[in-house]
Amino acid sequence: MGNLIKAEFRKTLSLNTWWVLLFPLVVLSFGLTYVWGKITNDFVGFIGSDTARDLARPLGLNPDAFPVGLLAIAHGVNIAQLVPALFGIFALAGEYRSRTITTTFLTAPNRISALTAKMLTYIVWGALYGLVSFGVAALATLASVDSERLPTGPQWLAALGGTVLASILVTLFGIGFGAVLRNVTLAVVLLLVWFLIIENVLVIATWNLTSVLGGILPNGTANGIVGGIAADAFGINTLNLPGGVDRWSQLGLQLAAGAPGVFSWWASALIFFGWTMVFFAFGWVGNQRRDIT
Template identity: 80%
Template sequence: MGNLLKAEFRKTLTLNTWWVLIIPLVVVSFGLTFVWGRITDNFASYIGRGTARKLAESVGLNADAFPVGLLAIAHGVNIAQIIPALFGVFALAGEYRSKTITTTFLTAPNRLTALSAKMLTYIVWGVIYGLISFGVSALATVLSVDSTRLPSGPQWLGALGGTVLASVLVMLFGIGFGAVLRNVTLAVVLLLVWFLIVENVLVISMWGVTSALGGILPNGTANGIVGGIAADAFKINTLNLPDGVDHWSQLGLQLAAGAPGVFSWWASALIFLAWTMAFFVAGWAGNQRRDIT
């Protein structure tokens, strides 16, 4: 296993993909966090003596210290986590495209061992990408949000842990998704279209019927890990809404946290883990049976 792990790290480090993808990761994490931090901070300042104060008091928070920094981080890292998912797609589907998968399977004791080494390698990459994403998002938050509205110490740690966990899971999801399709172009296009467009349209268009879609579909549950931490802090997750919040107000509040329909961060993590394992197992099963040349 040690030699297989070394081989997997060499594969990723000898290609440009790992550092090329870090560029959009940094740009998206910093840019969206900064913009959303500035918007929410200005909004809270503008109506801090009116509606915002009443909303804060209804959920037990001090409007003068409204932690909008968590909202900024959640938005930045949630959109940016599509980058590690794309990196994961290249892990196996990329090997089929470059035809190096034959060497990978033939030099390993068996395919399960080869895929296990790949999984462990990309867990490490997921941690690295998560740390980078959180780091630049934290910097953008400090630069865009008033100091009284920054997260507390435990909230910073929670956001850090949630970002790293989400990054690892979406990268493994990408591996499984790419393993099922075995076509880089198709996997990348479908992943982008589903995560950024289709699922969001479904969740919002079906909100009048049910808010559960955002809490059970892949993109929603991936977003719900860090977004759920923000929603939990504001007490606006689906399991803990303040009294008097109607169905559509719930959507607005949870959109502010970047996770419409979120149950809680831990529920989102467990549900997305189930999605990840489903694709990973399906990809593993398909690759066990597939002939290589």
């Protein structure tokens, strides 16, 4: 297994994909975090003084001292995590496109070993992308948010852990998604259209009926890991909303955290892990049976 993992790293490092994707990762994570930090820095003005007092009271916080840096980080890393998802798509679907999958399977004892080595290798890559994403988001937060509104020490650590976890899971999700489709272009287009457009439209269009979709669909649960940490800090997750908050105010507040419909960060992590395993399992089973000639 060790030799297979080394081979996977050498294969990845021999291509330009890993470092080319760092550019959009850094731009998205820093840029969106900085912009959202500037917008929400005056959080009381952003949501209104009455709503701010209603949120602050059960948390025992001063409305002017909300840790809005968490909101900024959540927005930046949530969009940026599309990059490791795309990187994951190239892991297996890219090998089918370049026809290197034959060599990969034939040089391993069996396909299970080859795919396990690939999974372990891309867990490391996902963690590295998560660290970079959080690092630049943290810099953008420090540059755009007043010091009294920055996260506390434990909140910084929680956001770091959530970002790395989310990045690993979306990378594995991308591998499974690409493995099921075996077509890089189709997989990239479908993933971007679903994550950026279709799911968001579905969540908002059905919001007046239910907020459940945002808490169980893939994009919502991926966003809900770091977004849920922010929502928990503000007391605005779906399971812990303060009294008097109507459904559309709930949507606005949870959008501020980048995760409409979020239950909690740990619930989002578990549900998205389920989505990841579903696609990974289908991709795994499919690649055991497919002819590679």
